[in-house]
Amino acid sequence: MRAWVRERWQSAYEQLLKREISGSPAHVAVIQDGNRRYARQRGDDAPDGHKAGAKTSEEILEWCRDIGVEELTLYTFSTENFERPQEELDPLFDLMAEKLRDFADHEQIHENEVAIRVIGDAGMLPERVRSAVRHAEERTRGYDEFVLNIALAYGGRNELLTAAQQIARAVDDGELEPEEVTVETVEDRLYGQPVRDVDLIIRTGGAERTSNFLPWHANGNEAAVFFCAPYWPEFSKVDFLRAIRTYENREQSWRRTRARRALALVKAFGTTELAEATTVVRKFRDSLSGSEHDEASRVAEESATAD
Structure with missing residues (x-):
């Protein structure tokens, strides 16, 4: 009975939030935090939490498309995450490779013309993950209706440092004059393909920090930020719509x-x-x-x- 009441309440609240939203951000970026804590809370191992979180990642893709978001970036694995125990990393890398291939071959990805792109230092990843990255990007390369960026081996500070070093070498080699360095010069040297400015960052799991995530595209655009308590596997459509409402309120104030x-x-x-x-x-x-x-x-x- 309680589950039925909770489900009805959540459905009604979801409809209320939808009515309160008049538009949507173009680019939403998500820090998927709390998979391991979710697993520990249930007495499971870390890989079980990552698998549960992968289901939410699939769902938020649909939620974004439903309200008109055009680009979604998922912070899946940071450069700092390599410091985790190997017994946790190996199944996590297996899951990454599996999900990348599943996404690339999924019927809805192709029906909706979703371009899958990976941003980060892919060279740090095991070959099985790099192979899945190549497969996903090649299978969806011609699409442009929706963009799904997956941040793997990503670190915002390292991204900016690498761009600065490349520019410094270009200047030193005489290929570029210092006064010729522009915003576009920097953006051309950031990870991967162009990423549009971020309008909204969502972080789950209770922490209130953006953890070095897309500093150029988010901080430079004064992106709205929504922090929430649910662990990533527990993140619901109601939570997502509340984040969109926060963005709208902040945008109106701005x-x-x-x-x-x-x-x-x-x-x-x-x-x-x-x-x-x-x-x-x-x-x-x-x-x-x-x-x-x-x-x-x-x-x-x-x-x-x-x-």
């Missing part, structure tokens, strides 16, 4: 703040002197209300007339 700052600049210095601020006012004026919205609309109309 737009409102930018519009207010831009409006204050325009009012102080005039629309002709601050074209960039005027553009921000035009773009985000609907985030304001009352007299602020009226003032922003007047500024937008004046600037349009001046154009």
